Amino acid sequence: MNAPELLSLADDELILGWRNSEWTGIAPFLEEDVAFSSIAQTEIGHARAWYELAARELDTDADSLAFDREPDEYLCAPLVERRMADDWARTIARHLLYETADRIRIQVLLNSIDREVAGLAEKIDREETYHRMHAEMWAERLRDEPAFRKAVDELWPYALGVLPQEQRRLLCEAVERDEVEAVERGEHTEELRPLWEEMTMVRRSVPGASW
Amino acid sequence: MVTAERVWEALAEIPDPEIPVLSLVDLGVVRDVEVDGERVHVGFTPTFLGCPALEVMRDQMVERIRELGAEPDVEVLSEGWSSDWITEEGHRKLRDSGFAPPSGRAPATLVQIQTGTHPCPYCGSTDTRLDNLFGPTPCRSIRYCSACRQPFEQFKIL
Numbered sequence: 001m002n003a004p005e006l007l008s009l010a011d012d013e014l015i016l017g018w019r020n021s022e023w024t025g026i027a028p029f030l031e032e033d034v035a036f037s038s039i040a041q042t043e044i045g046h047a048r049a050w051y052e053l054a055a056r057e058l059d060t061d062a063d064s065l066a067f068d069r070e071p072d073e074y075l076c077a078p079l080v081e082r083r084m085a086d087d088w089a090r091t092i093a094r095h096l097l098y099e100t101a102d103r104i105r106i107q108v109l110l111n112s113i114d115r116e117v118a119g120l121a122e123k124i125d126r127e128e129t130y131h132r133m134h135a136e137m138w139a140e141r142l143r144d145e146p147a148f149r150k151a152v153d154e155l156w157p158y159a160l161g162v163l164p165q166e167q168r169r170l171l172c173e174a175v176e177r178d179e180v181e182a183v184e185r186g187e188h189t190e191e192l193r194p195l196w197e198e199m200t201m202v203r204r205s206v207p208g209a210s211w
Numbered sequence: 212m213v214t215a216e217r218v219w220e221a222l223a224e225i226p227d228p229e230i231p232v233l234s235l236v237d238l239g240v241v242r243d244v245e246v247d248g249e250r251v252h253v254g255f256t257p258t259f260l261g262c263p264a265l266e267v268m269r270d271q272m273v274e275r276i277r278e279l280g281a282e283p284d285v286e287v288l289s290e291g292w293s294s295d296w297i298t299e300e301g302h303r304k305l306r307d308s309g310f311a312p313p314s315g316r317a318p319a320t321l322v323q324i325q326t327g328t329h330p331c332p333y334c335g336s337t338d339t340r341l342d343n344l345f346g347p348t349p350c351r352s353i354r355y356c357s358a359c360r361q362p363f364e365q366f367k368i369l
Binding site: 031034035037038039041042043044045046048049115116119120122123124126127129130133134136137 | 259260261262288289290291292293317318319321324342343344345346347348349353367369
């Protein structure tokens with residue numbers, strides 16, 4: 001797998017992990033504080049694992065890839081950048097769409113000829129089972145809520161943009177929706193920069209510090 | 212010269228940083244030990260990728276092997292850890308400390324988690340329900356026992 005592909009995966013998981021962590025302390029109830037914080041933690045753990053593979057190809061380290069690039073250099077899909085920490089229905093809509101899309105690409109990676117990539121995909125897939133269960137439980141509860149349905153409609157073009165063209169048909173089948181024009185990876189929303197400012201603030205304040 | 216058996220014994224004395232009733236060997240994260248002269252190779256697979264205990268575990272293994280007078284080489288394997296690898300002894304220790312061991316074989320399904328038999332580690336009742344898929348660390352869920360009215364931590368099936 002080449003470095004941009006690895007970075008796309010890693011950046012998606014890092015930025016989404018960051019967004020999910022914004023619910024820590026303010027989720028609708030205590031169980032969800034715990035759940036979203038835990039999901040954020042595992043997403044960021046997956047990001048680190050992908051960054052470590054990319055870092056070997058690029059002769060750097062995982063932290064540099066996560067924190068020392070400019071916002072424009074991140075390869076995450078616009079879906080994960082959106083700030084939703086005041087809107088639970090939208091958050092669950094993204095959670096469901098992202099986890100469904102992520103499963104599709106991970107299934108493809110399970111068959112990678114690169115044994116390290118396939119092994120990591122296998123490990124991540126098993127951990128993500130719990131994210132999917134959580135998303136499905138919530139989607140079941142919110143299925144008929146207008147706010148949730150509206151959010152799924154709004155985010156659908158973004159969800160398609162998580163996957164490469166050839167995998168999008170599988171996502172359409174999984175969520176029973178028609179393919180529309182996707183919001184493609186490569187362009188960023190305005191919401192990425194404020195996230196980046198906050199995420200890299202400590203690292204930028206004392207370059208090269210270790211603790 | 213150090214033997215593989217001696218290394219296994221030493222690693223079995225290292226407590227898991229987050230669930231200290233278990234040793235790293237009980238948890239099944241140490242997959243193999245090979246001794247080649249002064250060098251000791253350990254194949255190791257952490258439970259969850261986001262687990263912050265990974266580095267602590269690795270450092271402790273390195274330290275213990277050095278104490279045995281050997282040169283450690285701890286390799287993190289790409290193969291994924293499974294809760295099926297927690298030993299029988301590990302299951303017993305978990306139960307004794309009020310912590311429900313994984314109650315099933317991987318892979319986990321939602322139906323299994325919601326409807327399977329999950330005995331309470333305190334009173335043994337199977338009248339328990341899932342309270343939260345997620346818990347204080349990535350490897351735990353929270354269940355509630357309706358018989359003794361006690362929430363408890365359930366090791367996830369992975």
